[in-house]
Amino acid sequence: MPRIAVVGGGIAGAMLAWRLCEVIRGTAVHLFTGEPYRRADASAASGGLTRAFEPDAALCLEAADSLAELQSSPELRKWASYRETGSVYLLPGLEPGTAGLVDLVRSRIPGSISIITAGELGSRGTFRGMPKGSVAVVEKRAGYVSPNALRDRLLVELARAGAFVTDGQVDAITREGEVRPTDGNPMRFDAVVVAAGAWTQDLLARTDLADAGLRTKVIQYVLGPFAGTGPGAFVDETSGLYGRVYAEGRLLLGLPTDRWDITPGDAAPDPVLTTRILDVAETRIGYRPPGRKVKAVTAVECYHPTGGLSLRPLAKGVYTFTGGSGGAGKTVLAASRTAARSLVRSLR
Template sequence: MNVAVIGGGLAGSLLAWRLAQYRGIRVTLYAAAAGGATAVSGGLVRCFEPDPVNAAAAAAGLAELLSSPVLAGWAGFRATGSVYVCPGVPDPAALAAAAGPGHLDLCDPAQLRARWGLAGLPDGATGVVEPTAGYLSPARLAAAVRRDLLDRGGVLLPVAVRQVRAGAGRPQLLSGDTWIDADVVVVAAGAWTGALLPGTGLRTKAVQYVVCRARGPLPPAFVDETSGLYGRPDGPGRLLLGLPTDRWDVPAHTDRFDPACLPRLRSRVRERLPGVRLGAVSAQVAAADGYSPDGRLALRRAPGTDLPLYTFAGGSGGAAKTALAVSAEAAARLLAGTPAPTGGER
C-alpha cells in the first residue's frame, strides 16, 4: 500500500514514522514547507487538559515519552514540572483521563502562591500540579523521526504539493505539474491544510510569545486560564511567556509578531507573578496553526468523498502534548488489518 503524507511538521512526521513501522506499507512524506507552528512551539507536555479526550491522549503521550530514553532524547525533553490553573474545580472526567505517569496534585490559590508565587487568582481557582511534566522541542523530535523514517525505508521528498483531490477512484496530489496517485493521502500540513483541502472547517490563527530575561522565583511550565498567561523556563534566567491572540484567519506563512501584546503580557506577569522581574526581550516569535472547532489533533476524512483522503491537523497550537498518542491511533486506524508494528523507535 502506498501512503502519501503531506506536511513535515510534528504531526505529519510522526504519522509517517508510525506508518513506516507497518509491514508492506510504502510511505512518502512530502515536507517542503519550512517553519510553521512546529518550528516555534513552546512544546509544553503534561497529562492534564480541560478536554477529557485531549487529556487521555496527552497522558498516553507523556507515558510513552518517559518510558523511552530514545524518544526523550530525540525530543530534548526537560522535566520542569507543570502547573495548570483552572478558574474553578477541574472536570472530574478530565482529571480521570489525565491519570498517567506520576501523579496529579490539586492546589488552592493560597498553596499556589506559597509554592510558586502565583498571585491574584480568583476565589475557587484550582491548580493541577504535575511533577513529571515539562517541555520538549517539537522541531527536534520531528527531525529525528524523519531520519528514522528514512532508515525504515520511507521516502522523504522536499517538494511542494499544490493541490489535493479525490480522483477517479483514488486520491491524488499535485506536485509541480504532475498529478500523483496514492492508495491513501493524508494532509497534515498544519495551517496550510485548509488551503490544500478546502471545506474541512479548519481555520488559521496566530500564535505568538516572547523569550526574555527574568529574575526572581521563576515558575515551572504553567498555564493560567484565569488570565490567559502561559510560559515555561527557557534556560537559566530566561522565561518563555505568551498570551492567546484573537488574530484569526491569518496567512498560513505568517510570522508577524503583534507588539501590542507586550504591555499586556508584562501587566499580567506583574499581576500573577509579582516576585518575577522581567528584563530585556531576546526573541519575539510568531506563526500560524490550524485550529479545529473541537481543539483536537485528529484524523478526519475529507468532506464529500468516500475515498481514503484525510486531514491530520487541528491541534490548535497545543499538539505537542497529544501528537505521540494520536499519531499512533491514526496510523492504526488507517491500516486496520495490516500487520501491527514490531516496535517504535530504534
C-alpha cells in the same frame, strides 16, 4: 501493500509517517515535507509545553497517553529533548469533571498529579493574586519538549526505515489519490493524508475537497531574560497567561490571541499583545524584564472546531491530519498512533 502519502513535514505529518512505518513496511510510506515552509511552521515555533492534564476529557486522555509513552521511552525523550520541570495548571475553580480527569492521569502516570488550592500554590512563592476559589492541578512528571527536534529526528528515522521523504511542496492532490508535487511527476496512492497545518486549507482549496471547518490563528509568545529556576511549565486559565523557562537564562510567556484566518507567513507580532503579556506576567508572577525588553515570536496554527489533532476523512482515501489547535505538541504521540491504526484498517 497499500501506498500512503503524507503531505506536510511538521510534527503531525512526520509522526504519522513514522507510526505508519511501524504498522506497514517503510517503502509504502511517502512523506512530502513542504520545504521551505517547514522552517517557519508551528512545529518550529512551538513552546512545547507538555503535561497530561487538560480540562477537555478527550484531549486529557490523549495528552496523558502521549506523556506516558514519552516517559516510558528513553529514545523518544532524547529525540524530543524532553525536560522535566513539572507543570501547574491553574483553574478558576473545581469543575465537577476535574477529579475524574485527575484520576485518569493518575492511572497513566502514577504519583505525578495532585490538586492544591490557590492559597497553597501562592505559599510556594511563584504565583500571586490568584482569584478566590481557584485551584491548581500540579504535575511533577511534566515539562516541555521540542517538537522541532523530534520532527527533525523522525525525518532521519523515516529515511532509515525505508520510507520516501521528499523535500519540496505539493501543488495539489485529487479525490482519486493523486499527489502533484511542484517539482516532479504526479504520483498515485491508495491513501493521501494532508497534514499541512495552517497551509492545509489553501492546499485543499486547489482541489474540490471541502476543508472540514479548519481555520488558522496566530499564536504569539515572548522570550525575555530570566535568572533563577522559574515556574516550570504553567497555564493560568484565570488570566490566560502561560509559560515556561526557555533555554539558558530565558523565560517564555504567552497569552491567547484572537487573530483568526491569517495566512501562514503573515503573522507579524502584535506589540499591544506583547505589552499585555508583560503586564499580566508582572501581576501574576512578578516578572519584569529590564526595560521590558523581550523578543516576540509568532506562528500560525491550524484549528478545528472540535479541537485537537485527529484523522478526518474528506473523501474515500483522502484525509486531513491537522487541527492541533495550539496543543498538538502534547497529544501527537497518541493521536498519531490512533490515526495510523485506523488508516491501515480502512485500507484492508
